[in-house]
Amino acid sequence: xxxxxxxxxxxxxxxxxxxxxxxxxxxxxxxxxxxxxxxxxxxxxxxxxxxxxxxxxxxxxxxxxxxxxxxxxxxxxxxxxxxxxxxxxxxxxxxxxxxxxxxxxxxxxxxxxxxxxxxxxxxxxxxxxxxxxxxxxxxxxxxxxxxxxxxxxxxxxxxxxxxxxxxxxxxxxxxxxxxxxxxxxxxxxxxxxxxxxxxxxxxxxxxxxxxxxxxxxxxxxxxxxxxxxxxxxxxxxxxxxxxxxxxxxxxxxxxxxxxxxxxxxxxxxxxxxxxxxxxxxxxxxxxxxxxxxxx
Numbered sequence: 001x002x003x004x005x006x007x008x009x010x011x012x013x014x015x016x017x018x019x020x021x022x023x024x025x026x027x028x029x030x031x032x033x034x035x036x037x038x039x040x041x042x043x044x045x046x047x048x049x050x051x052x053x054x055x056x057x058x059x060x061x062x063x064x065x066x067x068x069x070x071x072x073x074x075x076x077x078x079x080x081x082x083x084x085x086x087x088x089x090x091x092x093x094x095x096x097x098x099x100x101x102x103x104x105x106x107x108x109x110x111x112x113x114x115x116x117x118x119x120x121x122x123x124x125x126x127x128x129x130x131x132x133x134x135x136x137x138x139x140x141x142x143x144x145x146x147x148x149x150x151x152x153x154x155x156x157x158x159x160x161x162x163x164x165x166x167x168x169x170x171x172x173x174x175x176x177x178x179x180x181x182x183x184x185x186x187x188x189x190x191x192x193x194x195x196x197x198x199x200x201x202x203x204x205x206x207x208x209x210x211x212x213x214x215x216x217x218x219x220x221x222x223x224x225x226x227x228x229x230x231x232x233x234x235x236x237x238x239x240x241x242x243x244x245x246x247x248x249x250x251x252x253x254x255x256x257x258x259x260x261x262x263x264x265x266x267x268x269x270x271x272x273x274x275x276x277x278x279x280x281x282x283x284x285x286x287x288x289x290x291x292x293x294x295x
Contacts, residue, residue, distance in 0.1 A: 032153065033059070033111055036201060037077040039194055040109065043204045043212040044079060047184030055083035061095040062105070064142050071132045073139075078105040081182075104143040106182070109202065110135065112152040120150055122168075140168050147180070149187065151202050158189050158202065177205070185212075262289040 037058030044056050056079050061072045072095070082103055086092060098104060110120045122136030139145040140163065148161040148168060160178045161168035171178060177188025190203040190211055204212045213221065258281065265275040272290065276283040 033076055035195060035197065036111055036151075036153075037109075039201055039203065039214065040077050042214055045185070045204070045212055046180075046182075047206070048182065049081060052085040053082055055080040055085075057093070057096060060093065062138075062143075063095060063097045063099075064138055066099040068132070073135050075105070075108045075135075076111045077109040078145075079107045080104075081106045098143065105145050107147040107149065107180075108139055108145050109149045109151065112150060112154075112157075117152075136168075141166070149178075149202070151189075153200050156189065156200055160187075258285075259289050262286050266290055 041056040041058065044054065045051070046054060056077070057075075058077045059074060060078075061074050062078070063069065063072045065071050078096075080096070080101075080103055083101060096105075110116070112120055116135075119134045119136065122134065122140075133142065136148075139148050144163060144166070146163050148163075150159045150161075151157070158173060158176045160171045160173060162171055163169075175188070177186055179186040184207070186205045186207075186209075187202060188205055190201050190205075192198065192201070194201050194214070195216070206212065258279065261279055262275055262281075262285075265278065266289075270278070272283050272286045275281075275286045279286075
C-alpha cells in the first residue's frame, strides 16, 4: 500500500506526459460516452460510504505497470473506494496511477463499441511479449478489479462480471440489474430521458428499487412539489373565498328576511316592543327598520 502522505509529493503523470500505446487514437468520446458516464457519476451515492470516500472518473487514463509507464487503459467509467480525497483544484487528477494511488478500482464500466467489443469482453488475441495486455487482462489479472460491467446500448445488454478465484465469472441478470452489497446500491438498465435524450441508460438504484435522481431530476421534483403546493394553496384560497361569499350571502338574505318580517309586523300595526318580542330581536333594530335605517 502506498503511503498516503507521499502521494502528492510529486506531480502525477498525465496522458500528455505518457503518450498512448495506440498513437493513432484520438481519445475523443462520442456523445453517449460523455452522457452515460456522467449519469453514473452524478447519481453514484453509496449508502455505505461518504462522498469523500468515493472517486468516480470517466475517460481518465489508468496507468497500471510501473515497469511500462506508457501502458495504460482508459475505462469509460470507474469507481474507487477509499481513494485520496482532494479539495484543491491543483490536486485534481490528470490520470490514475496505480503505483502511486495504491488502490485498484472497485468497479469498471465499459460501454461497448464495435471497435472495442472484442477487447472489452476478453476475446482479443493472446498477449504477446512486451506488448500491452488487453483491458480484460488488466482488469482481471493485474488490477484485479472486483466488479466489471459491460453495457451495450444497441443490443440492450447489460453484463456483470465478478472476480472469483482470480477469474471473472459472469452473473445471471434476468432483470438486467445487480445489487452491490458493499455499496448499498444497485446498478440496472433504465429506459427514459436523460438530458432530453430518450433511450436505455445504466442507472443506480436504492434498496426500494428507486432510481437515484440526478440533480436536475431532484430540482424538477422540487419544482413540481412546489407547484402542487401552490395549486393546493390556490384551491384553499378559492374555497375560503367561496365560503366567505356564501356566508355573506346567507347573512344578507337573513337580514333581508328579518327586515321584511319587521316591516310586515309594522304594517299590521304592532308596536316596537311587540315586534321585538315576537321576533326575538332588539327594540333598537326594530326602531332602525321602522325609521328606514336598516341594520
